[in-house]
Amino acid sequence: MxxxxxxxxxxxxxxxxxxxxxxxxxxxxxxxxxxxxxxxxxxxxxxxxxxxxxxxxxxxxxxxxxxxxxxxxxxxxxxxxxxxxxxxxxxxxxxxxxxxxxxxxxxxxxxxxxxxxxxxxxxxxxxxxxxxxxxxxxxxxxxxxxxxxxxxxxxxxxxxxxxxxxxxxxxxxxxxxxxxxxxxxxxxxxxxxxxKTHDDAEARVVAHLPGKGKHAGKMGALLLEMPGGQRFKLGTGFSDADRAAPPPVGSWVTYRFLGTHDSGLPRFASFVRVREDMPTEH
CATH class of the missing domain: 3.30.470.30 (DNA ligase/mRNA capping enzyme)
Incomplete structure (x- = not known):
């Protein structure tokens, strides 16, 4: 038994x-x-x-x-x-x-x-x-x-x-x-x-920053944190739908950029998509 x-x-x-x-x-x-x-x-x-x-x-x-x-x-x-x-x-x-x-x-x-x-x-x-x-x-x-x-x-x-x-x-x-x-x-x-013909990377969403002007009442930019802990604002590449319902805090997004500054932060960064295969952090 x-x-x-x-x-x-x-x-x-x-x-x-x-x-x-x-x-x-x-x-x-x-x-x-x-x-x-x-x-x-x-x-x-x-x-x-x-x-x-x-x-x-x-x-x-x-x-x-x-x-x-x-x-x-x-x-x-x-x-x-x-x-x-x-x-x-x-x-x-x-x-x-x-x-x-x-x-x-x-x-x-x-x-x-x-x-x-x-x-x-x-x-x-x-x-x-x-x-x-x-x-x-x-x-x-x-x-x-x-x-x-x-x-x-x-x-x-x-x-x-x-x-x-x-x-x-x-x-x-x-x-x-x-x-x-x-x-x-x-x-x-x-x-x-x-x-690749361009650089891209992933970062975690830390906060939603409010929009101004035509984006008033919606998300204006994301505050992102890179895996090494550095933070930067990402404000371009979003559709109106993305701004109305932005990626949640804790989620990961892919962004495209053209090289980095001396500080290591990306130059000319632009939103590409949410990475749903990465765990959301709260």
Missing amino acids: QRRLALFWCALALWAPAQAGEPPALLLASVYRPGLPLADYWVSEKYDGVRGYWDGQHLRTRGGEPVTPPAWFTANWPSTAMDGELWAGRGQFAQAQSTVRSVDAGDAAWRQMRYMVFDLPAYPGTFDHRLPELQRTIAHIGQPWVQAVAQHRISSPEALHALLLRTVRAGGEGLVLHCGDSLYREGRSDDLIKV
């Missing part, structure tokens, strides 16, 4: 829905700068979706929020960790975010999704060694909606720039450089580099 009860509780634990927890320890991308030794890197497309971390049992966002796709979506996935992007196609970020954030988006929405896997965090060795194992893992899964991100070498800064322009013109977000000799480690470094 005790053995049957133990088996019951074990099974229940395995099948229980994932709860929000600590954010996974992810490798994060730094920003490209001229002079990097490109021969050391693999290059791939940067997919504009929602970061998805498979811990061997559950799928979570970058912020640690549980993702609940239909059972068929993760059937036959391995017990080892996978890191990738939940992607609905070029220019379809809003669709991807809506599907991932929904508790029950339904089969039709998830049939439009792809899991673009770019790393195996727990597999030992450098990225050069992890890449063949990643390709074997995805081939073993055998699902068309789970794909290994295509990686190749780039010869020169001129070739990188030409590839970036082709990708953006085709509707892509940008490129990613991954150092072949790097281990998977938490945080930002030159191991992973994003290459």
Whole structure:
């Protein structure tokens, strides 16, 4: 009897829905700068979706929020960790975010999704060694909606720039450089580099600042806090609807900018969107 009860509780634990927890320890991308030794890197497309971390049992966002796709979506996935992007196609970020954030988006929405896997965090060795194992893992899964991100070498800064322009013109977000000799480690470094035609970043909403003139009675600007603690005002890039119902305090937003001041604060920052895959802080 005790053995049957133990088996019951074990099974229940395995099948229980994932709860929000600590954010996974992810490798994060730094920003490209001229002079990097490109021969050391693999290059791939940067997919504009929602970061998805498979811990061997559950799928979570970058912020640690549980993702609940239909059972068929993760059937036959391995017990080892996978890191990738939940992607609905070029220019379809809003669709991807809506599907991932929904508790029950339904089969039709998830049939439009792809899991673009770019790393195996727990597999030992450098990225050069992890890449063949990643390709074997995805081939073993055998699902068309789970794909290994295509990686190749780039010869020169001129070739990188030409590839970036082709990708953006085709509707892509940008490129990613991954150092072949790097281990998977938490945080930002030159191991992973994003290459885009503009800079962007995330910051947390600290306060709503009142508008003036034509924006009187609405939000005029957001007071944002960067991950390092610095704060700045963001007042451009908003629609009338955004100003009437601004992102809530504690939420995270993506902003676009053109370089930084000596203080590290962004220059010419402009609102892009709310990042709903990041945990709201109160």
